[in-house]
Amino acid sequence: MGSLSNQDSATTHFQSLMEEVDGPLKSEYEIVHQGYPRETLVRFLKARDWNVARAHKMLIDSLKWRTQNDIKSILTRPIVPADLYRAVRDTQLVGLSGFTRLGRPVIAIGVGLSTYDKASVNYYVQSHIQMNEYRDRVVLPYATKKYGRYIGTCVKILDMTGLKLSALNQIKLLTTISTIDDLNYPEKTETYYIVNPPRIFSACWKVVNPLLQERTRRKIQVLHGCPTDELLKIMDYSSLPHFCRGESSPSSYDSDNVTSSDDCFSLDHNFHQQLYNYIKQQALLVDSPVVKQGSVHVTFPEPEPQEASIAQTIESEFHRLGDSKGGIMGMISSGLKVNGSWKSLF
Structure with a gap:
């Protein structure tokens, strides 16, 4: 979806699909776009490489997550x-x-x-x-x-x-x-x-x-x-x-x-x-003059395959660097300092 005309067409199509949303999802959508629905749709389209069907599913799933977890409150x-x-x-x-x-x-x-x-x-x-x-x-x-x-x-x-x-x-x-x-x-x-x-x-x-x-x-x-x-x-x-x-x-x-x-x-x-x-x-x-104590519990969405892959890669790379002789653990144990402050790792 390279050209501006195609992007504009995709946004218009997406907008027509979102006009069919009603009830709690419509109310949640208004909170999300804050008076700028077209700009909001563009964000979701970019996140799904301008594929309208995938962007629509992504936004609807997000609105459902917000509704189920009372994010508006x-x-x-x-x-x-x-x-x-x-x-x-x-x-x-x-x-x-x-x-x-x-x-x-x-x-x-x-x-x-x-x-x-x-x-x-x-x-x-x-x-x-x-x-x-x-x-x-x-x-x-x-x-x-x-x-x-x-x-x-x-x-x-x-x-x-x-x-x-x-x-x-x-x-x-x-x-x-x-x-x-x-x-x-x-x-x-x-x-x-x-x-x-x-x-x-x-x-x-x-x-x-x-x-x-x-x-x-x-x-x-x-x-x-x-x-x-x-x-x-x-x-x-x-x-x-x-x-x-x-x-x-x-x-x-x-x-x-x-x-x-x-x-x-x-x-x-x-x-x-x-x-x-x-x-x-x-x-x-x-609510009331009495503020209730306790954390808000929200459902944690499953990471997408790419996100999970990146997390696993970072973890394995940390372990590899930590296990390597003369590597990070060696730097830490030898008390290496840089510019007077501890420089650990990433």
Whole structure:
């Protein structure tokens, strides 16, 4: 489906099919498209290589998943008490650091230092979906209004600092989160910037890169060394995540040079304060003055064959590198340091 005319025809056909949707699925569809149905259909078409039948099935399946799991109400379910939510934030490092000059939200993800070990799987999945929904229902509409044009995608900056063999323990959870995104929030990222990659990254990347779909591969940029100059081409300094701010940025997150309000992963950061307060306010509006404790349980979709293959490849590559003599385990046991901070693996 190469030409623009064919793509336009596919979108029109898809739109006519979605006009037949009614009942709960129609209500859910309105939440998903937020007043921009055609742009939403294009996202699902891109995810299915412009095949209308496959894109239609994908969207209908997604709407059913949302309905069955009451996703429309997930922004009324705060993770309480606050100490539990802080523990989630401290171990699931995700945040919004600002916007690009074109108005796209800048989502920072601490891949290497996220441990996912202070709460149950359901809390981490709940928190991830809540950030997705807040992005789509609040942040992107805000950006669209502010910049005077439709903005439906974000930029993600993935920090690889500190990735360890212990990350293997979280492969299942990360695959679950990735699958939820792939099947229900497709094509929401314009570009992925991978920053602070350890030395071992290139070995794993050579194995994983060929498995990625071409449209995904084109979105990924690996920035070695200090990524500041490259990122400043698309955003102001104030929108850079704290770990990308050149020499003024510490080499680890526990540095005294970074305050909680500067650290976009922290619950004390402005974005997370706004998000958490929004969810608590929505809970009071639709439920009762008493906020219920307990995680939201959603059904976990089965990963697609390609997604499962990538996860298995990453796991086997980690094991291979860890078992090799003089490899990663040798580096760790010998106490190797790079630039004064531990550089583990990916």
